[in-house]
Amino acid sequence: MASLEVRVVRSAKRRKTISATLEQGVLVVRLPARLSRAQEQYWVERMRARFQRREEPASGPETPLMRRAQSLNRRYFGGKLKFSIDWVTNQKQRWGSCTPESSRIRLSHELLKLPAYVIDYVIVHELAHLIEANHSPRFWALVKAYPQTDKAMGFLEGYHWARQGRELSTVELGHLIEVDEISVAVDG
Structure with a gap:
């Protein structure tokens, strides 16, 4: 990847963020316009190194993800759905997304940390959006x-909830557990 073509995009609107994406084989590095040439070079090399190290799960027509999705398509949708499915690393707020117009499904790479049945659920959920775009009763x-x-x-x-590090309030806990009897031991 050392010979990878790099395109730098400077933006006056950017103040703090520096990002890089691979677009049609070109590493596009976006950075604030105020950075010096030395800082630009530093960030270009850092982003290039990040892309070299990155072990992003494979995607495409013959990947384990596509085979898994096709299996679920056959089982729950009669194999009638046509789609592409990929892992993405830039999806932080959603587990998955579906664009029915292009039949493209994207799954957050964060799902790879979760049990298989959860991944399968997200795939089925996104496949269902190819039939029903909203969250209606039919969906x-x-x-x-x-x-x-x-x-x-x-x-x-x-x-x-666990990722947010949020503790449940006493009221919320009361809705989650049923307490028959509370006893308190007092020493003394």
């Missing part, structure tokens, strides 16, 4: 064909 009927939907949704909700 949920399609998704609920996957038997572990409720379990996966519960896992994702718990995972979301």
Whole structure:
């Protein structure tokens, strides 16, 4: 990748962020216009190194992800859906996304840390959007064909809470647990 073509895009609007993307085989580095040439060179090399080290999961027609999605397509949608599916690293707020117009599904690489049944749920969820773009009752009927939907949704909700580091309030805990009797031991 050392011979990778690099294009630098300076922006007066950028103040702090520096980013890089691979666009049609060209590493595009976006940075604030105020940086010196030495700083530019530093960041270009740093981004180039990051892309060299990156071990992004493979995507494309013959990848494990596509095979898995096609298997779920056959099982829950009769194999009738046509789509592309890729892992992405720039999706931080969503587990997955679907663009029905292009039949493109993108999954956050963060899913790779989670159990297989959760990944399968997200794939089924996004595949269902190819039939029903919104979250209507018809959409949920399609998704609920996957038997572990409720379990996966519960896992994702718990995972979301844990990632936020948020503790449950006493009131919220009261809704989650049933207390028959409270006893307090007092020493002394």
